[in-house]
Amino acid sequence: MITTVVFDLDGTLLDRDTSLVHFVQDQYDRLALHGGLVVGRDEYVRRFVELDRRGYVWKDQVYRQLTKEFALPVGWEALLRDYISGFQQHCVGFPHLHEMLTYLRSKGIKLGLISNGYGDFQYSNIRGLGIEPYFDIIAISEWEGLRKPDPRIFLHTLHRLESKAEESIYVGDHPDNDVTASRRVGMKGIWKRDPYYDQDFAKDGEITDLLEIIDYLKN
Structure with missing residues (x-):
């Protein structure tokens, strides 16, 4: 689950x-x-x-x-x-961003965000999208002192969420920093498709539209 x-x-x-x-x-x-x-x-x-x-x-x-x-x-x-x-x-969000996050919150799903970058800048972009209130934990590399794909940033975030890796999904567009790195700590790595990257890498699923993540909650 x-x-x-x-x-x-x-x-x-x-x-x-x-x-x-x-x-x-x-x-x-x-x-x-x-x-x-x-x-x-x-x-x-x-x-x-x-x-x-x-x-x-x-x-x-x-x-x-x-x-x-x-x-x-x-x-x-x-x-x-x-x-x-x-x-x-x-800042422009991908289609169905708020709809997807609202649905996940309504189902009692704990939500986290991990981003590489400068703390104040990335946090201002999160606020620019209007999505800050949805998240239980927001981890930005400058503030954490760790960057993806370092497994510790995933593990620290899961610890703060009081979540088990095997019961958690990570969704990202970068094959190495997001999908492979999250799978290494035991999370299910879901790829947000990006034509810039080669698709030939191990993953637990992939999505094009953000609402598709809902399908993986049933597995």
Whole structure:
């Protein structure tokens, strides 16, 4: 019987690709009003996304490079501050996010979230999605002093939830950091499909729509 579901954030609950494009488009428009960039918005967004490497490059490096390439009228430090303070306003969840979490809570399922990243930034994005109240435990790597795929961040979260690994599901989009890592500690690793990754890895199930997680509560 499943008593606990723990989620990843970026690429699982937060549609980070869409959110990032929305933010960068807005930032470009605000920059252009103040400085008149010579690079077009589409090119600016494309290059930002390319340098970002799906969130695995922190934005100080991204903005340093963009400033160098495009002679931006605003310094990279100001751009980074704008990103940190403003990204949450553009956060977009995947379809049925709130419906799925509401259903799980109604069934008495304990809910946790484990995310790699900077504490204040990731927590502001969770608030931006409006999902903070659903969770019993939120573990962010900077605050925990541990990063996925380190098994200790999963085990510490389960301990705080007072949950057994064999009665718990972990849902994430990254084959190694999420699915494989959670399975190593005895959880059921469910993959939130992402075409960026090769599908050939061990998993206990996979979903495309967040509501599909409900099917795994019956197993």
